[in-house]
Amino acid sequence: MTVRAAVIGTGIMGAEHARLLERQVSGVVVTGAFDVDTERCRQAVAGMPSARVFSDPIELIFDPGIDAVVIASADLTHERFALAAIAAGKPVLCEKPLAPDIAGCERILAAEVAAGRRLVSVGFMRRFDPGHRQLKQALAGGDIGTALLMHCVHRNRSAPAGQPTASLITGSAVHEFDAARWLLDDELATVTVHRPRSSRRSSPTADPLFLVVESSAGVLVDIEVFLNCGYGYEVRCEVVGEDGTVFLDAPAATAVRGAAGISRSLAEDWRPRFAEAYRCELQEWIDSVAAGAVSCLASTWDGYAATAAAQAGVAALDSGRAEPVRLPPRPELYGAELYGAELYGAKVHGAVQA
Amino acid sequence: MTVRAAVIGTGIMGAEHARLLERQVSGVVVTGAFDVDTERCRQAVAGMPSARVFSDPIELIFDPGIDAVVIASADLTHERFALAAIAAGKPVLCEKPLAPDIAGCERILAAEVAAGRRLVSVGFMRRFDPGHRQLKQALAGGDIGTALLMHCVHRNRSAPAGQPTASLITGSAVHEFDAARWLLDDELATVTVHRPRSSRRSSPTADPLFLVVESSAGVLVDIEVFLNCGYGYEVRCEVVGEDGTVFLDAPAATAVRGAAGISRSLAEDWRPRFAEAYRCELQEWIDSVAAGAVSCLASTWDGYAATAAAQAGVAALDSGRAEPVRLPPRPELYGAELYGAELYGAKVHGAVQA
Amino acid sequence: MTVRAAVIGTGIMGAEHARLLERQVSGVVVTGAFDVDTERCRQAVAGMPSARVFSDPIELIFDPGIDAVVIASADLTHERFALAAIAAGKPVLCEKPLAPDIAGCERILAAEVAAGRRLVSVGFMRRFDPGHRQLKQALAGGDIGTALLMHCVHRNRSAPAGQPTASLITGSAVHEFDAARWLLDDELATVTVHRPRSSRRSSPTADPLFLVVESSAGVLVDIEVFLNCGYGYEVRCEVVGEDGTVFLDAPAATAVRGAAGISRSLAEDWRPRFAEAYRCELQEWIDSVAAGAVSCLASTWDGYAATAAAQAGVAALDSGRAEPVRLPPRPELYGAELYGAELYGAKVHGAVQA
Amino acid sequence: MTVRAAVIGTGIMGAEHARLLERQVSGVVVTGAFDVDTERCRQAVAGMPSARVFSDPIELIFDPGIDAVVIASADLTHERFALAAIAAGKPVLCEKPLAPDIAGCERILAAEVAAGRRLVSVGFMRRFDPGHRQLKQALAGGDIGTALLMHCVHRNRSAPAGQPTASLITGSAVHEFDAARWLLDDELATVTVHRPRSSRRSSPTADPLFLVVESSAGVLVDIEVFLNCGYGYEVRCEVVGEDGTVFLDAPAATAVRGAAGISRSLAEDWRPRFAEAYRCELQEWIDSVAAGAVSCLASTWDGYAATAAAQAGVAALDSGRAEPVRLPPRPELYGAELYGAELYGAKVHGAVQA
Structure with a gap:
């Protein structure tokens, strides 16, 4: 099965994701893209014969010709698109941050937990x-x-x-x-x-x-x-x-x-420093989509925790003191095995080193 | 267009090429494989839904469902398969050596020059x-x-x-x-x-x-x-x-x-040392096949020249003296621009670094 | 002029200083040593024909056959010997710390300022x-x-x-x-x-x-x-x-x-990591003694400041907070030019690199 | 005992040797120097109170106020001064080459063997x-x-x-x-x-x-x-x-x-690359002179062998072929143990690393 992927937000990183998906990742074709700047979107997918330029990102997310979505748009829009993808039941790779504020992260977490399955991956590419x-x-x-x-x-x-x-x-x-x-x-x-x-x-x-x-x-x-x-x-x-x-x-x-x-x-x-990381991240993500499996990318929980730490850091910048990172209990959906190196190592080893 | 590729010889390198083509290279699917050991061949393409195990390598080369062929079989068989691929008009990526002796290289060179188009690439992966x-x-x-x-x-x-x-x-x-x-x-x-x-x-x-x-x-x-x-x-x-x-x-x-x-x-x-090189080489080769263009991999001429140098080395091992590398004039088909770094750099840069 | 040097405290570092002075430093001969363990002292200067083993460190300091003194005894004794050396008008190289507490450092500083000339160097060897x-x-x-x-x-x-x-x-x-x-x-x-x-x-x-x-x-x-x-x-x-x-x-x-x-x-x-530093430090110190000049080693002020920072650190270890380093105004004797890199560089360059 | 050393030839290397001996090496004082350029010689030993500027290098070698001699003059003069030092029974450190031609090396070797004791060291400083x-x-x-x-x-x-x-x-x-x-x-x-x-x-x-x-x-x-x-x-x-x-x-x-x-x-x-080597070499040499012992520097035999190899190299440069290094049997005076690493290591370790 060839995964049909789309990219929302075709700025520097989004355009690069589209290019990688189309030209460097196995098992995927780019079938959709959206950007607030339609001309920029057209350029980003020029030469990608299957790529349709959408005028509405929510329509893109629900389009039956699209299996999975990369969110690379402005930080403040991540939440809306992630929630839509969860509603549509489609895997999504959201560039960091999951959402810039904890409230947004909480809403995405709640929606995913309610849906009962992990659809959201977060683009912390260093893991690859x-x-x-x-x-x-x-x-x-x-x-x-x-x-x-x-x-x-x-x-x-x-x-x-x-x-x-x-x-x-x-x-x-x-x-x-x-x-x-x-x-x-x-x-x-x-x-x-x-x-x-x-x-x-x-x-x-x-x-x-x-x-x-x-x-x-x-x-x-x-x-x-x-x-x-x-x-x-x-x-x-x-x-x-x-x-x-x-x-x-x-x-x-x-x-x-x-x-x-x-x-x-x-x-x-x-970008050159993490070129290999971006490619491997996308390949692993596409492989997990094709297999209907949970990806080993950072999860919604990871995205939430990173935003919570960043918020503590911003508070500490102001206060000059140590500030606590506030986290709720981790939902069962993001089980303790999540970071298991062996699981991860096995997957990535397979994907990367032959 | 998705390139339909096949692999002849599924030993360590051939199986690895098949795996990379199927799982790590964009724009290609493995549709055929041959090995003298049929069971080994089956294992090499296990999990590749489009891959057919052939019982005759020449039949594989001429099969209409195959666009391009990797030759990773025993060195002495390279010539036969390369000549068949030229006859079939299909691009071929031949593991080094092109042929173990100069006479074999000469015959491939002559066939390709007679055909008037460059179909043979040689797997000197360090170039990538x-x-x-x-x-x-x-x-x-x-x-x-x-x-x-x-x-x-x-x-x-x-x-x-x-x-x-x-x-x-x-x-x-x-x-x-x-x-x-x-x-x-x-x-x-x-x-x-x-x-x-x-x-x-x-x-x-x-x-x-x-x-x-x-x-x-x-x-x-x-x-x-x-x-x-x-x-x-x-x-x-x-x-x-x-x-x-x-x-x-x-x-x-x-x-x-x-x-x-x-x-x-x-x-x-x-293999781990040159993992990235192998992947990039295959990606470039598949891209050139898809584009109907000459690849920027090592050419038949390069394969010939490497074998000629190796033969001089073997003679020198025996003689204890400096031995000349004997090369005919380079046919026009392999023009002087061949090694141009800019051409190469541009291509590889595009393929590898985004 | 050959400098006649003595070592007080012949533990690991003191014995090493004696050995370096006698065997690796130009323009100096070891003429005295003291240790609370007389036998250990004897062994430390075995094979040094001019070295006399003293039974009283203050006597050593005032002995007319001794021009300069290395203090490598227990930390708590540094103050007493440094004050004696100042009283005797003799250059002294005191291993760090100058004194383990600020009060001790203050007394040495006061004595040196009162004497009106810098006699004390502190063994922060990294400067060499x-x-x-x-x-x-x-x-x-x-x-x-x-x-x-x-x-x-x-x-x-x-x-x-x-x-x-x-x-x-x-x-x-x-x-x-x-x-x-x-x-x-x-x-x-x-x-x-x-x-x-x-x-x-x-x-x-x-x-x-x-x-x-x-x-x-x-x-x-x-x-x-x-x-x-x-x-x-x-x-x-x-x-x-x-x-x-x-x-x-x-x-x-x-x-x-x-x-x-x-x-x-x-x-x-x-010791092996800073072997060259120790030798150069001693050579520079002996050269300054021979020239009747102020050494470019760490000064009493530097020793004081290091102890003050250490005391702030110990307080911070207890309090868990940032603790201030308390320093009086720097006496004129330790002028602003003290750390000037050019002065230092010139001296050390001369001493070390030819 | 303080060794009284002299330097013949006060060009770049000779002046540097004089400086190191006077300022960086323990147990030695420079008491003599000679150069064909008397003014250059005077400058080289300026500030060295015991150093006498000689007008005749042979007189210097035989002077009773000089215990050991560094030869740093023009290559062609090495032989004459080394032979004089052997005749005078004085240890000599000769800059490489021992002599630029094999005949010269042979004469020095013969003289030393006839004298029955090793007096000549050769300045291959890399050994230090x-x-x-x-x-x-x-x-x-x-x-x-x-x-x-x-x-x-x-x-x-x-x-x-x-x-x-x-x-x-x-x-x-x-x-x-x-x-x-x-x-x-x-x-x-x-x-x-x-x-x-x-x-x-x-x-x-x-x-x-x-x-x-x-x-x-x-x-x-x-x-x-x-x-x-x-x-x-x-x-x-x-x-x-x-x-x-x-x-x-x-x-x-x-x-x-x-x-x-x-x-x-x-x-x-x-010079900066081998500054430590030069200093250690001189220290070891002076220590051996003071002890009346054979130094662990390169010997006359080593100097001979290096010149023989260089001569073979010059012949090979002309002939384009492999040329043999011609060496006589090694005289007993330069016994097989000569290069023993343990002997050497022990000595140098003592001299260099504390």
Whole structure:
């Protein structure tokens, strides 16, 4: 069975998802797309013979010629489209955040629980990055013993001027929140935000920020977020265990000897850095749709928890204190096995490494 | 259009090609397979609903339900199947070597030239490895100036006992022959083979070998080939230019701090090391088939030249002297632009990096 | 002029200082030593023909045959010997801490200010480590712009059982306190201490700790201190600036390819890691003694400031809050130019690199 | 006892030796110096109160106020001064080459054998480089099993125009000849020289060269020598054994993240790269002089063997063939234990690492 997928929102990420689905993912064809900018939507699916440009996103979701939907539209619209997809009984891959506020996340969670089946996946693509997968396997395999600390760095070369400072938390650190939850198999308990001296490049945004997050089991996760580091895109992570540490290595395929000594280039932004992660995420998602199975992507619960941590972070930015991450009990639908590395490893291994 | 592909020879590589085509490559479905061991063939395509197990490979090639064929059978059979595919007018991806002897390569070349169109691609997958692509781009971009030297290392953890010493050249160094030709955009002129002290693990095979190859333009390429290095799979390459050097970095996504200090693991064998290369190669090949275009994989000419260099290497192993690589003039069908990095880069960039 | 030096306290570090002075440092001979364990003292200076074993450390300090004194005795005795040396008008190199409590530091500072000349140097050897020197030069040279953040890791393979948790701050993090002050040319303002989940190896000591330190200019310094990391000794430091970052690289002279992949060993403890730092520190100190000049080692003021930061850290360990580092105004004797990188660089360059 | 040392030849290296002896080495004072340029000699020992500027180098050698002599004068003068030192019964450290031709080496060897005691050490400083020491220890400790291959790279940023091509062998590769003999504990048997395409920067010198050297035991040593690589000084060495490989790591103490990505600088030339090696070599030499013992530096025999290999290399450059290294039987004075790693390791460990 070939999955017929559609994309809502064809900005940079949505257009890229459409391209990947059509050209790089097996078992899927793009049959629909919507964007508030119809011309941009047309360009995004140019050369995709089966792709129909819709004028109404809800119509797209309910169209019988569409089996599954990627939501890559503006953050505030995620909830509406996710709820519609649940109502239509169709699998949906929602770019992060699931919803920018907890109330929205709660409504999606409630709808999915009410529907009694998991249809929503959230696009935390790091779970499919080969490096992050190796971290997960090392932790699950006991290579470094019990985790105690986790050091994270998340830098972008530059950002458009005038970003609200909170966006460093809701837009960037939220990836570390999910990565920490997933790698440590643990919920986050508190978030503290420090404001170091700020870069002149970033004014008036306070940038960088430094977050200290505590997990329920007491693992301390520190996160540097830097939107305007000036030189490249970089994601680092080291998990420190009782018996050793495991960390992401700089993923350069080549290096150069020249005037700058021995140098390894860094990615311009997140797209080349996580190109493989995006592709594998989409392939796994399409495979799960084709199989009528629950995907091993981040779930509605994961999306909710990430937004809850981000909200605690924004509160901490204001208060200067440690703020609790408020989470309801996890519904049974998102059972304890969810993050099981073996399950995940087996699936991804099959999908990725042959 | 969905390409209907078949695989001849479903050993380790052939089964892997079938799996990748069916599960990881866009725009293709596996509709046929053949192997001398029918049961092995059945297992290789289990779970592929459109795949028919053929009892006759020539029948498979001419079957109207098959658009393109991967040849992954025993080396000595490549010629027969390639000639049949040319006769059938179907694109074929032939695992290296194109043919183990020059006479066989000549016959394929002659058939293709007579047919007047390029149908045969050869599976030198390194051309699609991200690291090798970066080497190519650095050279083409002038980052290191004119190339002068190229240092190569090609190690396998272990090999079955009793390999003929010549297989280090025909089975392993042949990848470096193609990589050197492609990276340097130059034909190879002579091959010398040195026999260092041999590993006790390899007896009676003389292993490792050390080759010194001269290109037509005078670039010196040295190659260590080691079938039984004992610890992992490793491919290294440094091109030394007038202004700097560029080299493959050890492609570890993570590293560990522990009892062994700071360590980065190496691949077990070539499959995980070149997993991305194999997938991209197949995607590019299928895209070219779908488009009715010549692929940017290695051509019949490239396969011929690699076999000619390997044959010179085997002669040098016996003679202890530099032996010339004997090549006829390149037919017009394989024009000078063939290795153009820009053309290639554009294509692969489109296919791989979004 | 050959400097006649003596060592008080011939435990591990004191004996090593004596050995370095006698065998690896130019322009000095060991003429005296004292230890509460006379036999241990005798062994420490065995084979040093000019070394006299004293039975009274104050007598040693005032002996006319001794020009300069290294204090490597128990922390609580540092004050007494430093005051005696000031009284005797002799240069002294005091191992860290200058004194374990602020009151002691104050008395030494007062005595030195009263004497009107700087005689006391403090053994913060990292200032002479080639890696730390390069960090300093990069910062001073503007390579990375204004510093914003500093990430530090300080790990020991193991520690004797039963260490008080405060010792992670007073014995280990104190090196980072001095390094931060020196690299950033800035005083420390506040210290916060987090207690992550603790290693089973360390019980009942709370280990590791994670410190967040703010400098007067707002640079945020985070420090992981881990006494029982289980695998080796490791000091890491990355300074993040507006335009880039500079960081200590793992200082392995060689690497191995083998069963563990590609691995670089780590030092067993701080002595091999900082062997070059200790030697250069002593050479610079002896050179300054011979020249009758103020050394460019850490000063009494630096020792005071490090102890003040450590005391804030111990308070923060108890309170769970950010605690201020309490410092009086800096006396004129320790002028603003003190940390000037150029002065320092010139001196060290002369002493170390030819 | 303080050793009274003198330096003959106060060019770049000789002046550096004088400085190190006077300022960085324990147990020695510079009491004499000679150079054909008296003014240059005066400047080299300015600020060394005991140093007398001699007008006659032979008078210097026989002066009773001088215990040991460093020969750093023009290559052609080494023989004359070494013979004089042997006649005077004084230890001498002769910069490489011992003598530029075999006849000269033979005369020094004969004189030393006739004297019946080893007085001459040769300045192959790599034997004291921490990285090379670790290679030696790994080989001696069996970490990688029996050595089979050795890959070497020796690059200089630039060289004065008009260097004779042979100087790449006699001035540069000669260091690899000694390193290979010492690391492998084996004599060299044959040398082959390849001429790759030459750099435009080097014309008319043929540069780089690529050497293939076979040891008596069959280990194959390949050496890239490149005088004008354009970007920095670099020495690489990987020894490939039956069970693994060990190699020099790029010895950067720090790295930078910035516009060039992650970069590690390279040394400008050999002096900073081997600063520690030079100092340790001199310290060991002075210690051996003070003890009246044979030094563990390279011996007259080692100097002879290196020159013999260089001469074979120059012959091979002309002939294009493998040329034999011609060596007489090793005199008993330079016994088989000479290169014993344990002896060496113990000594150097004592001298270098505390």
